Structures are given as C-alpha cells and as structure tokens.
Amino acid sequence: MSVAAHYLWWIVALVLIAIEVIMPGYFMLWIGIGAAATGLLVLLLPGLSMLVQAIVFVVLAFVSCAVYWYAVRPALQKGEQDDGRLNRRGEQLIGRRYVLIEAIVNGRGKAKVGDGQWLVSGPDLPAGSTVEVVAVEGATLKVRPA
Structure with a gap:
C-alpha cells in the first residue's frame, strides 16, 4: 500500500457518513467512525498490511457500533420523554x-x-x-x- 493509505480510510469514512446523511439511521455513521479511526491508526503505523488494516477496520466498526448501541442510544432514549400525553x-x-x-x-x-x-x-x-x-x-x- 502506498504511503497515503490513511487517506483511503478517511475517504471511506466520508462516503459512509455521506450515506448516513442521505439515509439516516445512525448505523453508517458509526461504521464511518470506525473507518476514520482506522485511517488514524494507519497514519500512526504506516507499515500495516492491507489484511491487518481490514481486520482493524472490522474490529473498530464493531466497537463503535457497540458504543452507540450500549452507551449513546440509551442516553438519547432517556432524553425522550414519552408520557403518553403528547397529543392530549x-x-x-x-x-x-x-x-x-x-x-x-x-x-x-x-x-x-x-x-x-x-x-x-x-x-x-x-x-x-x-x-x-x-x-x-x-x-x-x-x-x-x-
């Protein structure tokens, strides 16, 4: 892989986040965050092979989705107050x-x-x-x- 492999991961991150903007649902955003984190890691450790980069991306994507599912989503749902009287x-x-x-x-x-x-x-x-x-x-x- 070339010296600028981290740019590839950042472009993937931007594409995933752009897809999230078009079709909102949080999922692509968090995978995009995993891609951006992979790009940062590749910038810091430029000698990583493409296979290692792909494995790191999968792990970071799962971790970022888990962070959303177990930490961010409950906090967002706690902020929503549905006491059943919205339209009354x-x-x-x-x-x-x-x-x-x-x-x-x-x-x-x-x-x-x-x-x-x-x-x-x-x-x-x-x-x-x-x-x-x-x-x-x-x-x-x-x-x-x-």
Whole structure:
C-alpha cells in the first residue's frame, strides 16, 4: 500500500457518513467512525498490511457500533420523554396554575392559558383568581382555588 493509505480510510469514512446523511439511521455513521479511526491508526503505523488494516477496520466498526448501541442510544432514549400525553394538551395542564380572565359563575368561567383561553369549571370565583387544574373533561379544565 502506498504511503497515503490513511487517506483511503478517511475517504471511506466520508462516503459512509455521506450515506448516513442521505439515509439516516445512525448505523453508517458509526461504521464511518470506525473507518476514520482506522485511517488514524494507519497514519500512526504506516507499515500495516492491507489484511491487518481490514481486520482493524472490522474490529473498530464493531466497537463503535457497540458504543452507540450500549452507551449513546440509551442516553438519547432517556432524553425522550414519552408520557403518553403528547397529543392530549389538556392533560398536560393538570397541576398547573392559571389566572381567571372571566369569573366562574354557576360553575363556568375562563382562564388564561399561555396566549389563549380555556373554559374552566369549578367553584364560583372572581376574575383574577388563581386556580389549579385538577382534571380535564373534553375541552373544559376542572379547577380548584390555588
């Protein structure tokens, strides 16, 4: 192999990472990292035969994929919080406090939630009172005085 064999491994790494960009899924990225690490090793140890380089590449590709599978992926999944309420906005409001913009009269009123307003039901309270959401019934928040 020529003196610049490490460039071959870096080109392979770039091609694999480019494939990852086109078809995302993490797999090719980590194999590409293995190829880049092989290129670095070949740069540091230029006398390695092509067979040894190929074996080193396979080992590094497996190691980098294992690092992804056992270390990176669990950390990424831990960051994802799926509490089952993603598309049920009303349930996400339970436990939060809001200010009434319309008094609750005969059990009905309105509260300011973010930049909008929601219908609320609960005990009669004057406008400006702070309420806490305790449940959701359809598009109406059930509240209690906070």
